[in-house]
Amino acid sequence: MALIEIEHLDKIYNTTAVPVKALNDVTLQFERGEFTSVVGPSGSGKTTFLNMVGGLDRPTKGKIVIDGTNLAELKGSKLVEFRLHHIGFVFQAFNLIPVFTALENVEFIMLLQGISKEERQKRAIELLEAVGLGDRIHSRPGQLSGGQQQRVAVARALASKPEFVLADEPTANLDSKSAEDLLTLMEELNREYQTTFIFSTHDPRVIKRARRIVTLCDGKVEKDETV
């Protein structure tokens, strides 16, 4: 059974005068350990797709099953709980908690999971060392560069030991070197922890490193190719 099964997914936004069909009959499957880029021009539905898979938004039609759990059956706090334990997120603008240090940002997710202080500190340090920030664990986001912040965000996404990580344009705010370093890091983590990564991007550097590329256009899967 695939880790993520998506069947006939539609998403229509009715908030505008003319309803917008952001996703149109999307059917996809993702296996464990994949390193996939979801690509397409602006407005093609990449972010909407990630929001659906991440359980942040509800589809108008269709089904998303993650590791045997149909997301439609999870409501309110159950869905939040599911995200906490199964899905990691990396955002374009890093979105770390500004008043927490790097260590605390990573630790915080494990606190939500109810993990003991010693265990979460140990794991947070391990993860920060794994992303190359072992010497900056007590720095706050404001004291870190964009690349370093995004590394902390990756460590945070992995802290809950998720089944997969959704990254929405993770390199969009990074310079070339930081973007390359981040991609290398994510590849290593993907290999080492067998964590599935799904990116939305239109950054050629990310597309080049992906092992599978799903192309969306006007909300439809235009291409799905394994590299």
Add this chain to the structure above:
Amino acid sequence: MYLNLSWRNIWRNKKRTIIAVASVFFAVIIAVNTRSMQLGSYSYMIHSSARFYTGYFQIQQKNYWEKRSLENTLLQDSIDYKKLRNANYVKALAPRLESFALISFKNTTRVAQVVGIDPQMENEESGLKERLVKGEYLEPQDYSGLISKGLAQLLGVSIGDSIVLYGQGYHGQIAAALLPVKGIIEYPIRELNNTMFYLPLKAAQDIFLTGNRLTSVAVMIDDNRHLEKAKQALSAVIPPQYTLLDWKTMLPELHQSIQFDNISGMLMLAILYVVIAFGVFGTIIMMINERVKEFGILIAVGMKKVRLLIVTFWEIVFIAFLGAASGLIAAIPIVWYFSLHPIRFTGDVTKTFDALGIEPIFSFSTDPLIFLNQALVVFLIALATFIYPIYFMKRFEASRAIRS
């Protein structure tokens, strides 16, 4: 860690937090001082009125208060002073025989309030001896009196002169006596200063032919705060045929004016509270709205709304607590100073006080409840602003917030 997060969150924008804390701080200072001055002044008015006139309570024969007649007196032997003294909060007792009479000296006659007293007990109750400005204080066996200064001046009496007392005694008999003036006392209130004449109880009972009778036993307690408890304690020990009147019944004008003033004071406080509530509310709205995206992210990564609300709740608690606690600390020395150095009014303002028969003094109360209540009210008002985060979170959608 949640507390840590809340604490650090409030310092993200130091200036705003300081302004919010300062608004609570000043609200508590103003509220505590205003209330302390109000309640302190009421307490002082009540206490001084009770000391001057009535005591906090009077034990009387039923119907005496309505008719003020010597026919409605109580028997002195029926009063168990020991039991009354042992009642909770009771500080002093003063048996009295009171009546109105004409007092004459040479060609001048005035109406006076004649009060037969136990000199020692009366002094304990009303501090009468401290009011002596000339002559000597009474002894129980004396057959002489103390006259108030204003009345003495109206009559042209001085120490050693004898006045003629003429009035109605028990059962309609004539009460008449020639009494030497042993001392002159002075009251700060004109009404009392122009009318009072004291004589020993035994002499009064002989002159008014009442035998072993009293019109009342005045009771002083430690503080008006204990009025109701003292009432219960006293009611349990007075003979059932007698009644216990409190100062509110005996001084209805004072009670009503305090009630009226209290309501206007409360209204002022309510306005202050509303201003504070909106100030804190504004801060909370800003704190929430500037973190919409962050809330979205936190919910996306697995933080439940309830936990976010808890974090926000603690932020409000911290702001409210810092303001309330610092306000309390700052208010204490101010109130303390004015409780030791009450504000004494002079000039035309005193006329208003005179009309109520009270000294023109604004005294401050140091009752701990005032501090606690005001801090608690301001704190609760600040907490009430938590309604906004609840409303906000109920409608919150993480995906939309992240896109914002």
